[in-house]
Amino acid sequence: MTHQEWTEAQEETTIMVDTHDLTVSYYDEGDTEASENPLVFLHGIPTWSYLWRGVAPAFEDDRRVIAPDFVGYGNSAMHDGFDRSIRAQEQVLDGLVAQLEVDQIDLVAHDIGGGVALRYAAHNPDAVGKLVLSNSIAYDSWPIQFIVDLGLPGTINDMSVDDVDEQLTQMFQSTLIEPDDEFVEAMASRFRSDEGRISLSRNAIATNTSHTTEIDYNAITAETSFIWGENDGFQPIEFAEQLNDDLEDTAGIARLDANHWVPEDRSTAFVDALSSFLE
Template sequence: MTNELPHQEWSDAQEETTVSVDTHELTVSYYDEGQTNASENPLVFLHGIPTWSYLWRGVAPAFEDDRRVIAPDFVGYGNSAMYDGFDRSIRAQEQVLDGLLSQLEVDQIDLVAHDIGGGVALRYAAHNPDAVGKLVLSNSIAYDSWPIQFIVDLGLPGTINDMSVDDVDEQLTGMFQSTLIDPDDEFVEGMVSRFRSDKGRISLSRNAIATNTSHTTEIDYEAITAEAYFIWGENDEFQPIQFAERLNDDLENTAGITRLDANHWVPADRPSQYADHLSSFLD
C-alpha cells in the first residue's frame, strides 16, 4: 500500500464553506492542498456513493507537489451537511461543485471522478464546456447504468427504518470487504465511519433515494469538449467496462481506456497504478 493518511488526519486537513443548493445553505467540507500553478488547472477529485473524498487518499496527494488538489465531500456524505431535508441527487451535487468552485474563485479545472461523481462530472462538463480541460472517469455512472440493487435497497424506507446504526455498519463493512481486492482496514473504517450515527444512517438512505437515472440520460454528451480518459476496474459488476467503451465512442475527444485489474473501487484497489496512469494523461 502507499502511504495514505489515516481518515481522521484527512478530516482534520479539510476546510469548510457554505454553498447554495436550491433554497438551502449547506456546509461543504473539502480537501484543498498542493501548489497553485498558473500554468496548470487545479485538479478536482469527485467521489461516489457510499464514499467521500477519502476515497482519493492514495491518489490525490501524489499531485500536490505540482498542482492544487481539491476533493470535496458531496452534501450528505463525509463531513459535509448530513441533516435531513435537502436534495442529494447528482443534479444537486453539480450545484455543490459549481458553488464550491465559485467560492474558491476557480474558473478552469481538470476533473477526476468515480461512481456517481462521474455523473456529476459529466453534467458539469456538458454544462460548462469551457471550464473543464481534461476529464477522467473511473467506474462512473452514465446513461442508464445505475442505480445498482444494493443502493436501491438502501433507499427503501422500509429497509433503512428497520436497520440500526450497527446494521448499517455491518452491511457497509461487508460490502466493501467483499468487493475490494485487498481490503484495507483503515480505508474500510474511514468509509463506514461517516455513516456511524442515526444522522448518518438516515443520510445514507436519503443519498440512495436521490439516485435518479434521468439525470444522466438527459445529458447532452455531444456538448462535452474536454479531453476524456477512462481508468476502469475491468472486473466491476456495478459499472461494467462496457459503459466506458460506450462513453469512449460517444464523447468527442477521448484518449482511450486503461483497464486495471480491479473491481469497482479502483482508486483504492490500485492507487499507485492509478496515479501513474493519471499522471501520464495529465502530462
C-alpha cells in the same frame, strides 16, 4: 494518511443547493500557484473524499488538489431535508469552483461523481480542461440493487446504526481486492449515527437515472480519458467503451485489474495512468 488526519486537513464553506445553505467540507492542498488547472477529485456512493487518499496527494507537488465531500457524505452536511441527487451535487461543485475563483479545472471522478462530472462538463464546456472517469455512472447504468435497497424507507427504518455499519463494512470487505482496515473503517464511520443512517438512505434514494440519461453528451468538449477496473460488476467496462465512442475527444481506456474501488485497490496504477494523461 489516516481518515482523522484527512478530516483535520479539510476546510469548510457554505454553498447554496436549491434554497438550502449547506456546509461543504473539502480537501484543498498542493501548489495553489501552479500554472496548470486545479485537479478536482469527485467521489461516489457510499464513499467520501478519502477515497482519493492514495491518488490525490501524489499530485500535490505540482498541482493544486481539491476533493470535496458531496452533501450528505463525509464531513459535509448530513441533516435531513435537502436533495442529494447528482443534479444537486453539480450545484455543490459549481458553487465550490465559484467560491475558489477558479476559471478552469481538470476533473477526476468515480462512481456517481462521474455523473456529476459529466453533467458539469456538458453544462460548462469551457470550465473543464481534462476529464477522467473511473468506473463512472452514465446513461442508464445505475443504480445498482444494493443502493436501491438502501434507499427504501421501509428498509432503512428497520435497520439500526449497527445494522448499517455491518452492511457497509461487509460490502467493502467483499468487494475490495485487499481490504484495508483503515479504509473500510473510514468509509463506514461517516454513517455511524442516526443522522448518518438516514443520510445514507436519502443519498441512495436520490439516485435518479434521468439525471444521466438527459445529458447532452455531444456538448462535452473536454479531452476525456477512462481509468476503469475491468472486473467491476457495478459499472461494467462496457459503459466506458460506450462513452469512449460517444464523446467528442477521448484518449482511450486504461483497463486495470480491479473491481469497482479502483482508486483504492490500484492506487499506484491509477496515479501512473492519470499522470500519463495529464502530461
